[in-house]
Amino acid sequence: MSETQDNAVRTYIHGHRAAFLDDLAEWLRIPSVSAQPEHAGDIRRSAEWLAAKLKESGFPAAEVWEVPPAAEEAAPGAPAVFAEWPSDDPDALTVLVYGHHDVQPAAREDGWHTDPFEPVVEDGRLYARGAADDKGQVFFHTLGVRAHLAATGRTSPAVHLKLLVEGEEESGSPHFRALVERHRDRLAADVVIVSDTGMWSETTPTVCTGMRGLAECEIELYGPGQDIHSGSFGGAVPNPATVAARLVAALHDEHERVAVPGFYDGVAELTDPERELFAELPFDEDEWLRTARSRATLGEAGYSTLERVWARPTAEVNGIGGGYQGPGGKTIIPSSAMLKLSFRLVAGQDPDRVEEAVRDWVASLIPTGIRHEITFGGATRPCLTPLEHPALQAVARSMSRAFDGRKIRFTREGGSGPAADLQDVLGAPVLFLGISVPSDGWHAPNEKVELDLLFKGVEASAYLWGELSASRTARS
Known part of the structure; x- marks a missing residue:
């Protein structure tokens, strides 16, 4: 040199x-x-x-x-x-x-x-x-x-x-x-x-x-064979939109950790030297929030913003839908609902194992009377x-x-x-x-x-x- x-x-x-x-x-x-x-x-x-x-x-x-x-x-x-x-x-x-x-x-x-x-x-x-x-x-x-x-x-x-x-x-x-x-x-x-x-x-x-790696899935939920009257049937049959909401609510715990059992298996934890190096960077969180067009940070407890976006796995709801979406009210129990989820993965996580864990987690939360289909796209390690x-x-x-x-x-x-x-x-x-x-x-x-x-x-x-x-x- x-x-x-x-x-x-x-x-x-x-x-x-x-x-x-x-x-x-x-x-x-x-x-x-x-x-x-x-x-x-x-x-x-x-x-x-x-x-x-x-x-x-x-x-x-x-x-x-x-x-x-x-x-x-x-x-x-x-x-x-x-x-x-x-x-x-x-x-x-x-x-x-x-x-x-x-x-x-x-x-x-x-x-x-x-x-x-x-x-x-x-x-x-x-x-x-x-x-x-x-x-x-x-x-x-x-x-x-x-x-x-x-x-x-x-x-x-x-x-x-x-x-x-x-x-x-x-x-x-x-x-x-x-x-x-x-x-x-x-x-x-x-x-x-x-x-x-x-x-x-x-x-x-x-x-x-x-x-980070990436895994993505779409979950389709099916209830009644068609939209039905909420007055005649509400409270007596399962509602796929309610099930979708419950899945979303169950995705994270009170500390913003992903609540899917087995999701963190194998995760390579940040070392102290890595955390110190991240902390040395001239990171302006207020400027970062302006770029994100957001008003506050939120994420897994115990980690900085940079650690969360670079070195921790995440689960995000990319889309949710079901039931009537037009103006005014329509008192129905919808026949179907859907969710789109994505999971950012870190070193040590296997996309195939994450997919298996998510499938098992979804199945455990689906009540009798709701049929579901879950489809994963190609994963990135x-x-x-x-x-x-x-x-x-x-x-x-x-x-x-x-x-x-x-x-x-x-x-x-x-x-x-x-x-x-x-x-x-x-x-x-x-x-x-x-x-x-x-x-x-x-x-x-x-x-x-x-x-x-x-x-x-x-x-x-x-x-x-x-x-x-x-x-x-x-x-x-």
Whole structure:
């Protein structure tokens, strides 16, 4: 980690900055919107553009992977891109970088100041759909690896480097796990780096250590064969809307803990060092509430707001319905009611076990005379890398070098994503390297990336391959 090498990295990046931005702008002009079928051709064009550019940047192998339809589907999924740059060292660590090349829908009339697919640089910011989420953060690795080679004098990276860039993340990654399972051997890695995340703020660089998982279900409740008169039958037959309300009321206890028996089985508890690190972050709860458009915090007793949204499992009612919804009164016992529930999961929880626990809990609360059906969607597993993991420390050192020796803090993500599928299928720890900040406006009009931070990402990427290699050497 010499100062000379760091200066060489920065010099190389500065010399190639303009060409890098020109290439990125060209990619951003492709409206690769996975949610809109009319952009299927653009998704393919985006994948082909990236594969060609990766080869141009030095990757010996880069190819577009087709995504076959699932058994019940007619149409194939959006194409992904795979690239590989082997190290000359046969014993080198193998690292897989994940990102995505599809983007959210965007149109000028949504509130954009400019055409969302015509990149514009203003005041040190690059505005375009995908600038931060996720094309910019995928693309910084192309310049980063070349800066790594130039500064070290190597002809190949210090690690066996692989890239997997999917085309359906913004549509929920419906085929992603099957894609990873199909290409398990090609994707095999010792470490997975996810560059589809962000930092706490421009002045507080951070590294994410994990994401929560997700399980979702819909509960249908059926009572009388049709809506019936509440005067003639009320108080004498079970009411499915009342049962729905009782299920909701029973979901949490008086301490806001999830009351489903077995729900917390296996939960990895927060350690004292993790809680101390969370507490060090400059968190403004009042500002957070304004962002949430809420008037008060509420959650599991004994935990801070950040701990609740990053490191604790939750259960939420996403929807509830049944009976008459029109104006005025209608004195009936409805024939049916429904609930939609979601469960955010943390490390140690198994989505299959959670599903079984929820099914048993629902069944135990359904009275005679009410028929119920419960349907679960596809689940996402949680992922977490321990703070002491050598590869995580390598990421933190790379970020610190890029940010002029600044202390790197650690966060988690409260949401869920496909990263856990990589951890689950490949059996490799998942690490996060991202430079986006909350003001970048992912999924919103006028999405942007701060150019200074984008090139900090390039720099961190350039340092990372050597840091990861050194972490392995130190362990051996």
